[in-house]
Amino acid sequence: MTDARRNTRQNHLELAQKVLNIAFERGMKAGDHLPEQGFSAACGVSRTPIRSAFKLLEENGVLSWKEEEGYFLAIQTREEQAEAVRRLEDLEDSLARRILSDRAERRIGEVQSASALVRRYKVSRNTVLNALKILSRDDIVTQLPGRSWAFQPILDSPNSVEDSVAFRLTMEPQAILAPRFTMDFKRAGLLRSQMEDILKLRNGSITCSGFRAIDTEFHSFIAECSGNRFIRGSLLTHHRLRRTTQKDASIPDFRLRQSLEEHLEILESLERNQFDLAADQMVLHLRKSRVRRPEAANRGIPPMKRGVQS
Amino acid sequence: MTDARRNTRQNHLELAQKVLNIAFERGMKAGDHLPEQGFSAACGVSRTPIRSAFKLLEENGVLSWKEEEGYFLAIQTREEQAEAVRRLEDLEDSLARRILSDRAERRIGEVQSASALVRRYKVSRNTVLNALKILSRDDIVTQLPGRSWAFQPILDSPNSVEDSVAFRLTMEPQAILAPRFTMDFKRAGLLRSQMEDILKLRNGSITCSGFRAIDTEFHSFIAECSGNRFIRGSLLTHHRLRRTTQKDASIPDFRLRQSLEEHLEILESLERNQFDLAADQMVLHLRKSRVRRPEAANRGIPPMKRGVQS
DNA sequence: TTCAGTATTATTATGTGAAAAGATACGTCA
DNA sequence: TGACGTATCTTTTCACATAATAATACTGAA
Numbered sequence: 001m002t003d004a005r006r007n008t009r010q011n012h013l014e015l016a017q018k019v020l021n022i023a024f025e026r027g028m029k030a031g032d033h034l035p036e037q038g039f040s041a042a043c044g045v046s047r048t049p050i051r052s053a054f055k056l057l058e059e060n061g062v063l064s065w066k067e068e069e070g071y072f073l074a075i076q077t078r079e080e081q082a083e084a085v086r087r088l089e090d091l092e093d094s095l096a097r098r099i100l101s102d103r104a105e106r107r108i109g110e111v112q113s114a115s116a117l118v119r120r121y122k123v124s125r126n127t128v129l130n131a132l133k134i135l136s137r138d139d140i141v142t143q144l145p146g147r148s149w150a151f152q153p154i155l156d157s158p159n160s161v162e163d164s165v166a167f168r169l170t171m172e173p174q175a176i177l178a179p180r181f182t183m184d185f186k187r188a189g190l191l192r193s194q195m196e197d198i199l200k201l202r203n204g205s206i207t208c209s210g211f212r213a214i215d216t217e218f219h220s221f222i223a224e225c226s227g228n229r230f231i232r233g234s235l236l237t238h239h240r241l242r243r244t245t246q247k248d249a250s251i252p253d254f255r256l257r258q259s260l261e262e263h264l265e266i267l268e269s270l271e272r273n274q275f276d277l278a279a280d281q282m283v284l285h286l287r288k289s290r291v292r293r294p295e296a297a298n299r300g301i302p303p304m305k306r307g308v309q310s
Numbered sequence: 311m312t313d314a315r316r317n318t319r320q321n322h323l324e325l326a327q328k329v330l331n332i333a334f335e336r337g338m339k340a341g342d343h344l345p346e347q348g349f350s351a352a353c354g355v356s357r358t359p360i361r362s363a364f365k366l367l368e369e370n371g372v373l374s375w376k377e378e379e380g381y382f383l384a385i386q387t388r389e390e391q392a393e394a395v396r397r398l399e400d401l402e403d404s405l406a407r408r409i410l411s412d413r414a415e416r417r418i419g420e421v422q423s424a425s426a427l428v429r430r431y432k433v434s435r436n437t438v439l440n441a442l443k444i445l446s447r448d449d450i451v452t453q454l455p456g457r458s459w460a461f462q463p464i465l466d467s468p469n470s471v472e473d474s475v476a477f478r479l480t481m482e483p484q485a486i487l488a489p490r491f492t493m494d495f496k497r498a499g500l501l502r503s504q505m506e507d508i509l510k511l512r513n514g515s516i517t518c519s520g521f522r523a524i525d526t527e528f529h530s531f532i533a534e535c536s537g538n539r540f541i542r543g544s545l546l547t548h549h550r551l552r553r554t555t556q557k558d559a560s561i562p563d564f565r566l567r568q569s570l571e572e573h574l575e576i577l578e579s580l581e582r583n584q585f586d587l588a589a590d591q592m593v594l595h596l597r598k599s600r601v602r603r604p605e606a607a608n609r610g611i612p613p614m615k616r617g618v619q620s
Numbered sequence: 621t622t623c624a625g626t627a628t629t630a631t632t633a634t635g636t637g638a639a640a641a642g643a644t645a646c647g648t649c650a
Numbered sequence: 651t652g653a654c655g656t657a658t659c660t661t662t663t664c665a666c667a668t669a670a671t672a673a674t675a676c677t678g679a680a
Contacts, residue, residue, distance in 0.1 A: 011641090015455065035653065045456040046643045047654090068649080070654060115631055125632090126664060133443075139543055145325065146355040147632065147672065153539065159490075160539065166488060167540035174480045178473075229463065229470065230477035233449055234544035321671090345623065356673045357624090378679080380624060425661055435662090436634060457642065457661065 013092040015053040017085055018043055020062065023073060025190060030076040034063065060087055078197055082210075095123060095131040100140065100244060103151050111148045112141075138241045155245040164242065165290045171235050172222060172286065173279035176270070180227025183270050191218055192267055195260045208248050211256045216243045218263050222282070225270075259289055323402040325363040327395055328353055330372065333383060335496060340386040344373065370397055388504060392520075405433060405441040410450065410554060413461050421458045422451075448551045465555040474552065475600045481545050482532060482596065483589035486580070490537025493580050501528055502577055505570045518558050521566045526553045528573050532592070535580075569599055 022042050023034060034054065040047045054071045057063040062084045063071045075081060099117065102108045108120070117128045132149055135141045141149045153160050175181070194214060198206060216239055223235035262285040269278035332352050333344060344364065350357045364381045367373040372394045374384045385391060409427065412418045418430070427438045442459055445451045451459045463470050485491070505524060508516060526549055533545035572595040579588035 011455075018455075033653095037653075044454055048642050048644095049456075052641090068654065113631070124665075144354055145321070145328075146359070163488075163538045163540050166484075166538055167544075170480055170484045170541070174476075178476060180469075228473045228476055230473050230548060231480070234477075234547070237544070238540060343623095347623070358672050358674095361624095362671090378624065423661075434635075 012049065012052045012056050013088050015043060015045070015049055016056045017088055019050070019053050019057065020081060020085060024078070024081055025186060028073050030073050032073045033069070034071045034073060036070065056088075057084075060084060078194060082194075094134070095121060095127055096134040097244075099131055099135065100154075104154055104156060104245070104247070111144070111150050113148050138237065138244060140241065140245065155242060156247050164238070165286060167238060168219075168235075169283065169286050171231055171238075172219065173282050175223055175226035175228070175231045175235055176275050176279045176282060178226050178228035178231055181225055181275060182227065183225055184221075185271070187221060188267055188271065191221060192264060195263055199257060199260055204253050206253055206256050208251060208256070211251075211259070212243075212246065212248070215259065215263075222266075259285070262288070322359065322362045322366050323398050325353060325355070325359055326366045327398055329360070329363050329367065330391060330395060334388070334391055335500060338383050340383050342383045343379070344381045344383060346380065366398075367394075370394060388507060392504075404444070405431060405437055406444040407554075409441055410445065410464075414464055414466065414555070414557070421454070421460050423458050448547065448554060450551065450555065465552060466557055474548070475596060477548060478529075478545075479593065479596050481541055481548075482529065483592050485533055485536035485538070485541045485545055486585050486589045486592060488536050488538035488541055491535055491585060492537065493535055494531075495581070497531060498577055498581065501531060502574060505573055509567060509570055514563050516563055516566050518561060518566075521561075521569070522553075522556065522558070525569065525573075532576075569595070572598070 019034075019039055022039065023032075028034070036047045036050050036054070040050045043050065054063055054065075058065050058071065062073075062075055062081075064074045065071050075084065098121065099108070114125065114128050114132065117131075118125050121128070132141060136143065136149075139152060140154070141151050144150050155161060155164060191214075195218070198210065198214065220236060220239045223232050223239065226232045226235070262281065266278050266281045266285065269275075269281060329344075329349055332349065333342075338344070346357045346360050346364070350360045353360065364373055364375075368375050368381065372383075372385055372391075373381045375381050385394065408431065409418070424435065424438050424442065427442075428435050431438070442451060446453065446459075449462055450464070451461050454460050465471060465474060501524075505528070508520065508524065530546060530549045533542050533549065536542045536545070572591065576588050576591045576595065579585075579591060
């Protein structure tokens with residue numbers, strides 16, 4: 001596994017996921033042909049990396065290959081796709097991820113020097129620098145003036161969770177209300193059907209991590225549709241942080257379902273261009289999911305006191 | 311100048327500014343002694359870089375040096391300090407700044423490769439990579455999947471300015487209203503007196519760039535006091551972007567004064583712990599300064615339609 | 621004890637060439 | 651024309667040696 005990890009460029013893992021998403025967005029079925037050039041154009045890279053991604057997907061049984069003809073989709077259902085994506089995500093446990101989890105478990109201290117990490121993880125200096133670059137992009141670590149790197153408080157302290165919800169409560173409705181908000185209907189439809197699929201699962205079999213994945217995707221989607229580039233940017237950054245640092249908590253099944261149904265309602269309102277309604281539903285959704293997290297309940301976020309413009 | 315720039319580490323310029331700020335925050339007067347160890351502790355670095363910063367400041371006439379005794383403050387007034395800081399800022403025209411201004415003037419295209427920049431600016435690859443790192447921290451450029459870097463729209467298009475004000479209108483009041491908002495009274499006092507000094511200048515002699523500097527500092531200060539780390543983070547990022555990309559526009563003198571007086575009023579409310587009032591004043595302040603910018607007036611930001619929670 | 625000066629050691633930054641990866645062009649087949 | 655396979659050139663990454671910088675320990679003086 002370690003060798004495989006070393007042989008497989010991180011880039012290709014990301015690219016492979018992107019390829020898979022595009023294929024399903026285009027409504028491809030098992031047996032369909034995936035033209036290299038089309039994906040090359042869609043991903044904005046040349047054919048060379050696309051081929052690597054295809055090969056990677058073939059190794060994972062997602063694609064099949066025929067000489068002189070190219071690659072073909074080998075899976076059918078969205079469940080299979082989701083599983084494949086999960087497998088790819090497992091592969092890409094980069095050093096950044098390891099460092100993060102070690103920090104989350106408090107196995108390493110708040111302040112680190114690059115060399116210390118080189119020694120601890122027995123990897124090249126460049127690898128560490130790269131990981132730090134990734135982590136600092138999400139503001140998980142910041143470079144102090146000297147030569148030390150400091151971890152920011154992770155999204156696991158009660159205060160942080162509280163701050164996160166407060167942040168989202170101000171930003172997400174505004175993302176919807178910003179002028180030039182434009183829905184990507186295709187992606188919305190895909191999201192909707194994914195959520196409906198999950199809801200169809202029998203009681204108790206919704207996994208928390210599966211829910212979290214789709215939840216983050218939904219909220220990132222809303223952010224991406226926002227017409228305000230600064231609201232979009234800061235929300236996307238925040239969701240990236242949530243995705244990487246949030247911990248699994250056990251949430252009862254019925255609450256997960258409720259949450260997904262709220263997502264669907266918001267999507268419906270947006271599709272009807274009822275932005276005010278969608279924004280209000282978003283506020284309610286966030287407030288409810290706040291109550292849902294046991295550890296954060298009844299802590300000092302002020303009630304509906306006042307708006308941005310009172 | 312080019313040689314001096316090459317000899318002077320960028321780090322030390324920043325550090326020198328920090329040192330100067332700390333000295334004035336501590337209320338030091340001309341002739342006072344600056345202990346190396348004290349500043350070393352205050353800045354979180356060892357004595358070595360502090361000495362470089364001291365030496366740099368001495369070369370600029372801000373400090374004086376006596377053998378076997380150390381460095382002493384050589385300037386007295388805040389104007390002298392501001393001037394010194396400005397001189398230091400002029401020194402640090404890094405490659406990032408050059409690239410940014412070339413882009414602002416549309417001398418270079420929206421998409422660039424690192425090598426192209428190496429060729430254009432005749433600097434080492436590392437220098438370019440470093441500049442790109444700085445620019446990408448503020449989301450001025452982003453790395454595309456392939457090997458190209460793309461500039462984001464700069465804060466000079468009408469839409470961007472509009473988006474920026476809308477963003478600040480949602481965030482800045484919330485920064486004040488967040489629980490655990492805590493004023494740094496010392497810094498507030500310093501800011502206040504700086505603004506009062508500017509207001510004392512005779513009519514017409516307030517420079518626009520001087521105003522912008524203190525304006526950004528004031529708003530960054532508010533952000534820094536916020537108890538919500540995500541609101542704080544996203545606002546600070548945004549203000550950094552404003553500082554680096556905003557263009558000088560000519561704004562009539564009386565409007566600058568009005569704006570500064572609004573700042574003072576907000577500070578007063580904050581000092582009295584009247585956070586709701588301060589937040590409302592901030593909303594008004596931002597709305598007014600929006601009207602002040604001629605190019606952005608009467609464009610589609612929705613009126614006081616609704617709050618975050620309504 | 622605290623300070624600046626000095627020396628020593630640890631860490632990081634930089635330059636260089638080899639190797640990997642990406643972009644592009646061309647050939648061939650359907 | 652549009653697809654894949656292959657070849658070639660450009661760009662980037664990586665590893666390593668070396669220079670620059672930061673942290674630390676130690677000194678003597680006030």
